[in-house]
Amino acid sequence: MTKSSVQRIYLEDYRQLQSDNPAQSLLSLIACQEEQAVEFAQKLIKQRTIHGLDILNFVETVLVYKLPHLTREEIQTMLALQDIELKQTRFYQEIAVEERQKGIKEGIKEGRKEESITLLTRLLRRKFGLLPELEAALQQLPDMEIEKLEDLADALLDFTDIKDLENWLVP
Template sequence: MNYDNICKYLAEQYPASFVRWLFSEPVSTEIQVLKTELSLEPIRADAVTLLQTTNQILHIEFQTLPDSEPPIPLRMLDYWVRLYRQYRCPVEQVVIFLKSTTSESAFIEQFSAPNTRHRYRVIRMWEQDPTLLLADNALLPLAVLAQANSPRALLEQVATQVDNIELSERKQNVSACVQLLAGLRFEQDLIQQLFREEIMRESVIYQDIIQKGIQQGKQEGELAVVLRLLTRRLGTIESEVQERLRSLTTTQLENLAEALLDFSNSDDLTNWLQSQGG
């Protein structure tokens, strides 16, 4: 489950709620969700949300696990440089860790190297007071991950508030996100006791996740077949080449399955991959 992208969905659907929470002040200006492409290699930005207000950009990055490659501090510096180069305005950066951990990586708040320091904010959800999150329906999914003497009581309170949301579409989507993120902290049996599963299944975000899961499953199945065929024809496939193969779309893998019948050595595979843009 890609929990990071669930939070990205929430931030892009309800940007004013996230700005109010992160800046602790009323939102008096229009907020624009930027679709700036930041996924240049070797740094990907799958769960990055960029919100532009009148005088600055809020860059939010959601992380389930704190360890990554490249490391998060380097990524934040890289994002800042790219954003500042393009927009030339202040950039406020916040990394939000979702799942409780003792990893040192979750407690680092700056990039440091000789002659270079870059700071950013870090929010560890398990340390957060849930009060502000409970006050805004759009933030209820994050509230289930907040600090609590009784996590179960907190989940029950969130369930009650979700049940009281009047707009049906918003109720469906918030409920789906609550149930999915609650999986980081609670047993599935308890979640099912407190929430109506049919509401989650009717939500846009849940349907999108299911569809992406189906597509991912198809891609993984096609990749496994292609790897077996290539290994049989060319021998051991180097790990770097396997990584490149994993980035191919299902259609590209299907095309490769046909093309490899004419391969006689690894150079043929390399040339084919280069013809695909890599």
């Protein structure tokens, strides 16, 4: 039976440690005070790879958690990184995907709203003709949420004259 050794490590022991050992330097970055984090990170970034691993993701992740009040640009400036280097990090890529998905959802919602307004405008004009009262009512459509536009589409089937529409639009 092989005896495995487990060694307990206390991060406090690494707070002030100045070491040339890359693994200990990584622990020092995690354990250091907020004021020292940038200095440790800059030293680690200069090494770029430790045991064949690109440590940029690691350093960036530690700084994001250790310095949450800083923006990506501020971290980039402090570490003197090129924008291309940051764009290669997992953190940046995850945020870019989230933002892209958020933009797609917003675009779809906006497109649905525009189509609803266009369709409602056509249906109401066909039902009531080109009346000044109708044109005034149509001006309210862009301010409505998509759900309310959908409710109007359902309700317009029951409208018999323009007064029904005006009454429906009154809050």
